[in-house]
Amino acid sequence: MRIRDSFATALGGLKHGRMRAVLTMLGIVIGISSVIILMSIGQSAQDYIINQVQSIGSNLIFVIPGGSSGSKFSAPASAQGIVIKTLVKADLDALKRETSITAAAPVVSGQAQAFYGDNSVNVGYQGTTADLFPIRALTLKEGYALTSDDVNAFNHVAVIGPDLATTLFGRLDPVGKYLRLGNVSFRVSGILSKGGIGPGGVDQGNIVIIPITVAQGEMLGINYYNMLVIEGNNDYNIDFVQNRIKSVLRQNHGVTDPNKDDFTIRTQADALAILGSITSVLTLFLTAIACISLVVGGVGIMNIMLVSVTERTKEIGLRKAVGATDNDILQQFLVESVLLTFLGGLIGIIVGAIVVTAIYFGVTLFTSTEWTFALPMSAILIAVAVSTITGLLFGIYPARKAGRKSPMEALRYE
Numbered sequence: 001m002r003i004r005d006s007f008a009t010a011l012g013g014l015k016h017g018r019m020r021a022v023l024t025m026l027g028i029v030i031g032i033s034s035v036i037i038l039m040s041i042g043q044s045a046q047d048y049i050i051n052q053v054q055s056i057g058s059n060l061i062f063v064i065p066g067g068s069s070g071s072k073f074s075a076p077a078s079a080q081g082i083v084i085k086t087l088v089k090a091d092l093d094a095l096k097r098e099t100s101i102t103a104a105a106p107v108v109s110g111q112a113q114a115f116y117g118d119n120s121v122n123v124g125y126q127g128t129t130a131d132l133f134p135i136r137a138l139t140l141k142e143g144y145a146l147t148s149d150d151v152n153a154f155n156h157v158a159v160i161g162p163d164l165a166t167t168l169f170g171r172l173d174p175v176g177k178y179l180r181l182g183n184v185s186f187r188v189s190g191i192l193s194k195g196g197i198g199p200g201g202v203d204q205g206n207i208v209i210i211p212i213t214v215a216q217g218e219m220l221g222i223n224y225y226n227m228l229v230i231e232g233n234n235d236y237n238i239d240f241v242q243n244r245i246k247s248v249l250r251q252n253h254g255v256t257d258p259n260k261d262d263f264t265i266r267t268q269a270d271a272l273a274i275l276g277s278i279t280s281v282l283t284l285f286l287t288a289i290a291c292i293s294l295v296v297g298g299v300g301i302m303n304i305m306l307v308s309v310t311e312r313t314k315e316i317g318l319r320k321a322v323g324a325t326d327n328d329i330l331q332q333f334l335v336e337s338v339l340l341t342f343l344g345g346l347i348g349i350i351v352g353a354i355v356v357t358a359i360y361f362g363v364t365l366f367t368s369t370e371w372t373f374a375l376p377m378s379a380i381l382i383a384v385a386v387s388t389i390t391g392l393l394f395g396i397y398p399a400r401k402a403g404r405k406s407p408m409e410a411l412r413y414e
């Protein structure tokens with residue numbers, strides 16, 4: 001029997017049992033659309049996170065006190081809650097003298113309750129210098145950023161995130177008004193133009209940025225830094241800049257063994273590599289879960305095909321009686337199985353694409369999230385391949401069972 005005839009016969013069989021065919025395909029449709037939706041959402045989420053990290057700056061370097069095991073995936077001691085006091089002003093001054101470094105800003109951080117009127121909220125605050133704003137490309141939608149005079153004069157001024165401005169001040173204009181951070185009052189000098197996640201997972205929308213002199217002297221009572229944010233000179237390779245930072249800090253700290261560094265250096269490339277690994281694993285995990293529904297759909301197809309073989313026993317006997325071979329019968333039922341899964345896969349692709357598009361428009365229209373539309377070709381190829389393979393794998397047994405039926409027994413079947 002020619003393939004064309006097998007297809008025609010298979011289509012006739014599907015038309016004869018339309019409702020059964022629809023219900024059979026439903027499992028494949030759900031499985032395929034789930035795979036496409038989850039892979040697309042995973043890709044969009046990965047793009048969103050990477051874009052957020054890249055928006056901080058591509059040539060930024062972060063120096064954190066405390067050594068690590070050397071792997072970019074290992075956390076420095078300070079990130080594990082251990083207080084380390086190795087980064088000080090002498091280190092910052094030495095690094096600023098390096099020609100491979102454009103600018104450097106110290107950062108200290110803490111948590112406190114912020115108050116305005118009857119409103120209060122727990123926030124994270126950062127003490128820093130005026131250099132941090134151009135380094136991090138932090139822009140303001142209102143007011144002005146910290147200045148060198150603010151830092152040197154211990155001025156009690158603060159730049160706040162846009163979400164915090166809404167939480168504390170509501171519809172009032174926060175600029176010029178005073179908020180209380182713990183027991184210390186600050187005049188709001190400016191509001192950041194956007195929130196998002198900053199280095200170290202800091203919520204920029206709810207942050208308070210104050211002069212480092214005030215943060216160290218009045219808020220925290222320390223004389224060391226929690227982090228140095230460094231902008232590398234674009235005329236130098238980022239690896240060269242890292243090596244210069246290591247050299248300067250080792251000299252300042254008297255470190256002669258590279259394995260005993262009391263600081264950790266991280267770059268944007270490190271952050272992107274870590275985030276990429278995490279999101280890829282999550283996407284793979286979610287896709288694997290979605291594939292389970294494909295297996296369930298495949299089992300459903302096999303069961304329906306076995307029922308179909310039983311119901312069409314006389315038809316099989318008649319075909320064999322007029323000359324059809326075992327291979328002809330096997331081919332007929334196998335084509336029918338593949339056709340079921342292929343049609344289900346095609347519908348699943350369409351449904352998945354519609355849902356992904358709806359999610360994109362929903363997120364972009366009703367939230368401020370910079371969500372990207374992603375419909376990976378790999379998801380579609382996987383969907384087509386898996387649906388076809390599922391039809392073959394779960395259709396072989398019923399097809400072989402049909403092909404091996406004896407024509408005499410088949411014709412006598414009631």
